[in-house]
Amino acid sequence: MITAHDLWFSYDGGEPYVLRGVELHIPRGEYVSVVGDNGSGKSTLMRLALGLLKPARGTIECAADVTGYVPQRRAEQNAAFPLTVAEMLRSYARLRHIDKSRRSADTEASRVLELVGLSDKRGALVGELSGGQSQKMLIARALIGSPELLVFDEPSTGIDRASAEEIYALMRRLNRDDGVTIVSVEHNLAAAMANSTHIYHLSGGHGHICTPEQYAREFLGDSDVTA
Amino acid sequence: MLQPDFMRQAFAVSFFIAVLCPCVGIFLVLRRYSMIGDTLSHASLAGVSVALTLGGVPIIGAFTVTAGCGALIEFMRERIKNAELVLTVVLALSVGVAVTLMSRGTMTRSAESFLFGSVLTITRADMFMTLGLCAAAILSLILFYDRLVFISYDEEAARIAGVRVRAYNYLFMILVAAAVSVSIRVVGVLVLSSMIALPVAAALQLGRGFRTTLLASVAFSLFDILGGLTASYYLDVAPGGFTAIVSVAVLFAVIAVKAVMKHARTRKISSVH
Numbered sequence: 001m002i003t004a005h006d007l008w009f010s011y012d013g014g015e016p017y018v019l020r021g022v023e024l025h026i027p028r029g030e031y032v033s034v035v036g037d038n039g040s041g042k043s044t045l046m047r048l049a050l051g052l053l054k055p056a057r058g059t060i061e062c063a064a065d066v067t068g069y070v071p072q073r074r075a076e077q078n079a080a081f082p083l084t085v086a087e088m089l090r091s092y093a094r095l096r097h098i099d100k101s102r103r104s105a106d107t108e109a110s111r112v113l114e115l116v117g118l119s120d121k122r123g124a125l126v127g128e129l130s131g132g133q134s135q136k137m138l139i140a141r142a143l144i145g146s147p148e149l150l151v152f153d154e155p156s157t158g159i160d161r162a163s164a165e166e167i168y169a170l171m172r173r174l175n176r177d178d179g180v181t182i183v184s185v186e187h188n189l190a191a192a193m194a195n196s197t198h199i200y201h202l203s204g205g206h207g208h209i210c211t212p213e214q215y216a217r218e219f220l221g222d223s224d225v226t227a
Numbered sequence: 228m229l230q231p232d233f234m235r236q237a238f239a240v241s242f243f244i245a246v247l248c249p250c251v252g253i254f255l256v257l258r259r260y261s262m263i264g265d266t267l268s269h270a271s272l273a274g275v276s277v278a279l280t281l282g283g284v285p286i287i288g289a290f291t292v293t294a295g296c297g298a299l300i301e302f303m304r305e306r307i308k309n310a311e312l313v314l315t316v317v318l319a320l321s322v323g324v325a326v327t328l329m330s331r332g333t334m335t336r337s338a339e340s341f342l343f344g345s346v347l348t349i350t351r352a353d354m355f356m357t358l359g360l361c362a363a364a365i366l367s368l369i370l371f372y373d374r375l376v377f378i379s380y381d382e383e384a385a386r387i388a389g390v391r392v393r394a395y396n397y398l399f400m401i402l403v404a405a406a407v408s409v410s411i412r413v414v415g416v417l418v419l420s421s422m423i424a425l426p427v428a429a430a431l432q433l434g435r436g437f438r439t440t441l442l443a444s445v446a447f448s449l450f451d452i453l454g455g456l457t458a459s460y461y462l463d464v465a466p467g468g469f470t471a472i473v474s475v476a477v478l479f480a481v482i483a484v485k486a487v488m489k490h491a492r493t494r495k496i497s498s499v500h
Contacts, residue, residue: 050387069387081257081380084436088380091373095388125434141384 002026006058020205031175031182033192036202042185064149068142072153079127086122096145112140132163152184237346243361244410245452249444252423264420270296270321276328289408297400344415344467357409364405415467425474
């Protein structure tokens with residue numbers, strides 16, 4: 001689903017490079033958590049996969065026809081924007097040309113809201129939602145057009161534990177029941193270990209993919225990981 | 228009041244700009260670009276000065292130079308990540324050009340009416356040109372509504388949905404240029420930015436969705452501009468200045484009503500408990 005070959009990236013066009021010859025292959029249907037220290041290039045790698053950034057060298061390709069992206073939620077972002085949840089989703093559905101596939105924007109908005117359990121908030125302003133609801137709204141937006149690939153950037157940042165649990169349950173359901181490939185940049189190692197089929201560890205500009213069990217042995221000394 | 232020809236034309240032009248200004252203003256305010264209105268209104272003065280020096284049509288000169296400066300702002304904004312600094316550079320360039328041309332004394336007529344706004348100088352040709360530019364701008368806003376909303380709300384998400392964000396940012400600057408260049412005739416360069424931002428600021432107090440906020444902005448704008456024009460006729464003052472005063476008064480009135488309603492609601496809730 002995502003393939004990178006000898007991928008180099010730098011924000012200034014030269015040294016220091018954030019990514020140094022990254023090799024990556026994420027097959028269809030997997031749930032991969034991307035982990036690593038702050039500044040290791042996890043979000044950068046995802047932004048490259050989504051086409052939001054251009055590589056300095058090498059290639060990165062995404063085979064999905066429709067990709068959904070759930071960005072890192074920032075509490076202050078657009079809090080005062082006068083947009084209701086339904087307006088936002090309808091607008092985004094129209095941008096993704098949902099009408100062309102004979103599914104009206106309004107029907108699509110209702111469908112994705114029901115999927116994330118946020119139907120009762122369709123009339124609320126986006127700035128009035130709690131952290132967990134706001135994250136669910138971003139997931140609903142990413143689900144518009146039934147994507148084959150969903151990319152998350154730190155899905156549990158800034159939200160309470162119960163909401164985070166609901167969100168991870170939703171991610172697992174989408175992966176296991178609907179076959180959606182999930183790639184999630186994670187700072188929550190416990191969630192990464194519990195939910196993923198594979199872990200992609202980024203460090204020093206290089207990446208390494210393994211199963212959660214291998215990761216536990218190699219990087220955690222097989223110790224228990226708790227949230 | 229509507230007997231003289233110039234007043235009928237002034238009302239017609241005012242009606243169009245009262246609809247157009249908040250339509251572009253809402254995106255400027257939400258992107259925290261309110262000061263672009265101020266910078267581009269000064270750019271339009273430079274355009275008027277160029278047109279009057281070369282013997283051209285002021286509105287066309289204003290639109291051309293303002294659109295050019297809008298594109299320059301967008302171009303520089305992509306390279307210099309300090310939006311405030313970019314506006315300062317374009318403002319300095321615009322004022323520099325305008326003042327230099329005005330001080331040479333070679334303009335075919337004075338540009339003062341564009342500084343303060345004047346209904347006396349509006350011609351039938353101005354009215355049709357304003358109507359044309361407004362119609363084109365409003366049609367573009369309707370056609371690209373979703374793209375402009377989403378670029379303002381979340382530029383990255385718009386890009387992922389396949390929107391050519393850069394192209395639409397340039398198009399938006401041209402829409403702002405159109406709004407500015409048709410408005411300076413009535414409200415004047417000095418208070419134009421308030422016409423773009425204040426009706427939107429008042430509508431935002433209502434705390435409603437985008438469509439309702441946009442419609443409320445247009446309603447406030449119509450009240451501000453047509454009310455300001457009517458009052459300025461009877462008071463014999465420049466319409467631009469008085470319209471700005473009306474806009475600020477309306478904004479304060481909306482804030483006050485909102486505060487009173489909130490207070491009443493709080494009291495009702497505490498009395499129930």
